[in-house]
Amino acid sequence: MAGPLQKNKISLGSKDSSYLISDSFASIIKHILLAVITGAIAWAFAAILKEIIVHSNEYLFSNFQNDATYVLSSSHGNDLIKPEINTPETRSILEHMKSPWIFLGIIMIGAFVRAFLFRSKSWHTSQGDGATDTISYFLNTYNQSGAEQIQDRYSKPTFLEAIRRMFITALTLGAGGSGGLEGPIIPIGESVGSGICKKFGIKDQNTLRTIQIAGIAAAVCTLLNAPFSSALFALEVAYAERIIYRTFLYSIFAVITAFYLNRIIFSSESASLFHIPQEHAYTLMEYVQVSIVAIFLSAPCGLGLKLFFNYLKKKTQSLPILLAAPIGALCVALIALGLWFWLGIEPKYILGMSEGTLSDLLMGSGSPLLQVWWILLVIIVAKILSTGFTLMTGGSAGLLVPAMILGGTMGAVVFHLHHFIPGLTHTSPNIFIIAGIASALVAVIEVPLASIALVIEIFGSVYTPAVLLAVSVSHLLTRKLKNHFNISY
Incomplete structure (x- = not known):
């Protein structure tokens, strides 16, 4: 799914030397605070987008309700189906479809708006799933020096990119397109993590990578409401078969923050997908x-x-x-x-x-x-x-x-x-x-x-x-x- 081929992930990820870092108590506290702040803000972005998608889909698809009564007919009970006719409960599908033209209009308007926005180069990074480009760009930083990586990432939009991605995703999935929300969630989480580091003036590339992964993990946790899996997913999707334990442990604080906010803001039923x-x-x-x-x-x-x-x-x-x-x-x-x-x-x-x-x-x-x-x-x-x-x-x-x-x-x-x-x-x-x-x-x-x-x-x-x-x-x-x-x- 996301990023370059597995062998490239392993090759570039093997250049990570964060396991050699011995964090001081002050550094541990700093990383935990950054992870918690990132988790909270990534949760806010992802939760808003998730609610927009879920509720817009509920409204859009509520126009299509098939209340016809069906009977199963076959020697095994499920090979063929036939709607029962001449019964009070049976109704025509057409009678229950409020307006297919509304649906067609919404999905086409969303597509034309996206097409218009994509004419601008600043919106090009918001096309597609986003995960592929985000992970590829993330791994390519191992070919850069620390100063080059920091300067390169901070020169690009962070929170603005997350907002753009949210808008395009809402126009895609919220208007009736088909796909998953975790793809756009990955660049949103990475952008939030980068934005937090930029705001706090982080100059260390290992810290930046750690908080970027923490942002991805928190955003995914907001969607799936599964903290351990989300932290593990963020690492595996970036590094494939190599687990960076230092990054994983700090990401835990971000996913727990997102998980906690999910639980206190949403009901247990709505928090789970x-x-x-x-x-x-x-x-x-x-x-x-x-x-x-x-x-x-x-x-x-x-x-x-x-x-x-x-x-x-x-x-x-x-x-x-x-x-x-x-x-x-x-x-x-x-x-x-x-x-x-x-x-x-x-x-x-x-x-x-x-x-x-x-x-x-x-x-x-x-x-x-x-x-x-x-x-x-x-x-x-x-x-x-x-x-x-x-x-x-x-x-x-x-x-x-x-x-x-x-x-x-x-x-x-x-x-x-x-x-x-x-x-x-x-x-x-x-x-x-x-x-x-x-x-x-x-x-x-x-x-x-x-x-x-x-x-x-x-x-x-x-x-x-x-x-x-x-x-x-x-x-x-x-x-x-x-x-x-x-x-x-």
Whole structure:
């Protein structure tokens, strides 16, 4: 997902010498205070953006409510669906769609505004997911002297860049684009960390890097409400297989600050992106069976996502800057509206962050269409296409949340098809879904430790064995496939 190739991350990260630093008590206190201040301000930026996105999506997608009554019809109970007719409860999809033109107008207006802003060079850094450029730029500082790095970073916008990124992201995801919020959150957190260091006159490059990572970690924690995973994610996405413990420990103070503010400002339900039930423990054989099935579908799904995005990027690079965003937004709108008219699939399962998809799958709530395996496959394809058109035409969004959605949905597909696999008799889809999330996360983003910690922190320790197995096998399989097909990230 973010930054240069893994080998480049490891190579440049190996130049870090902060482990040789012996902090004095005054230095420890200074770094903790900087981390706490950074955590609080990064939380404010990320929380405002998150609320804007969530509430705008709720309003936008509330125009699409499919209240038709469905019955499942097949020998296995979920192969085909037919809406019951001639009953008082059954209503036409068209009667429940308030106005597709409002949605189409909003997503296109957002795209045209973005296209207009991108005409100015000062807004160019706010295109795309932002994570890739941020991490690449961060690692390239190891090729600079301390004075060069400090001067170079401070000469560029910090808080202003965070505000610009927030605005573009709101115009992308808030207007109905498809993608995750963690991509834009990374440059926002880095900009806040750099801004804090600039305001306090920090001249040490190791301190600057530490607070930049702390800002990223705090911003991600605001989104996911998982402090340990967020600190680990910030390090792994920057350094790959090398963990800088000094930076990690100071980042903990930033994520705890963000986590605490999440808890006291928001309810426990709204603070978490996903809402899931806790379950009983499963047998070891169930973990092994379901994890293997989910892995071998979710890992290729993640790799297919990257292959498609690389292809789409090549095709859209030649588009004029004023046309790229509107064309991408129009494609996204046509996908969502087409599936709404054709199959009654609500756009909330395809557009925006789509975080409600996982919650509905795990809770067994939401649209009854989510109980049909081929509908889930349609949602997977639509999510890949809509996210690709959003990101590859300059939209500000990320891949972490879409990876979770795709993996979890693929896991649900496996559950509904499990009757074709001898020996699988599990009655709940949740372990399939969780294993799919874990394997897709590591396949797309390549942060195995953070993937393990994130899934366990969000969904519960009861899934630990399945998550460990899913991440381990998926990471090994993904690396092999990447090398074989020469897939770059």
